Amino acid sequence: MIAVSLLSPEYQQSFAALLVGFALSEAWRAPAAIMVRDVSPARLGSTASAIHLCFRNLIGGLGPLGARLCRGHGLVSIMTPSPLWCAAI
Numbered sequence: 089m090i091a092v093s094l095l096s097p098e099y100q101q102s103f104a105a106l107l108v109g110f111a112l113s114e115a116w117r118a119p120a121a122i123m124v125r126d127v128s129p130a131r132l133g134s135t136a137s138a139i140h141l142c143f144r145n146l147i148g149g150l151g152p153l154g155a156r157l158c159r160g161h162g163l164v165s166i167m168t169p170s171p172l173w174c175a176a177i
Contacts, residue, residue, distance in 0.1 A: 090105075091167075093109070094168065095164070120140070121141070124136050125137050
């Protein structure tokens with residue numbers, strides 16, 4: 089969806105693609121956090137949730153660093169592989 093947003097000719101189409109993409113990306117976060125808590129032992133549920141959030145945020149923080157390393161290549165060439173970074177999370 090990010091690639092569609094970047095390559096769309098009008099900003100309205102770009103916002104619509106981002107809205108769909110962000111809605112889909114948010115749809116899996118709560119079920120994933122609940123699943124981590126459910127599969128962990130009862131006394132370690134909070135710890136497992138905290139570790140899950142920590143890793144998710146650490147991996148998510150690599151996106152801006154990766155974009156910084158790609159400086160000078162243009163916005164489209166930097167943002168087009170972004171779905172791959174999101175898939176790593």
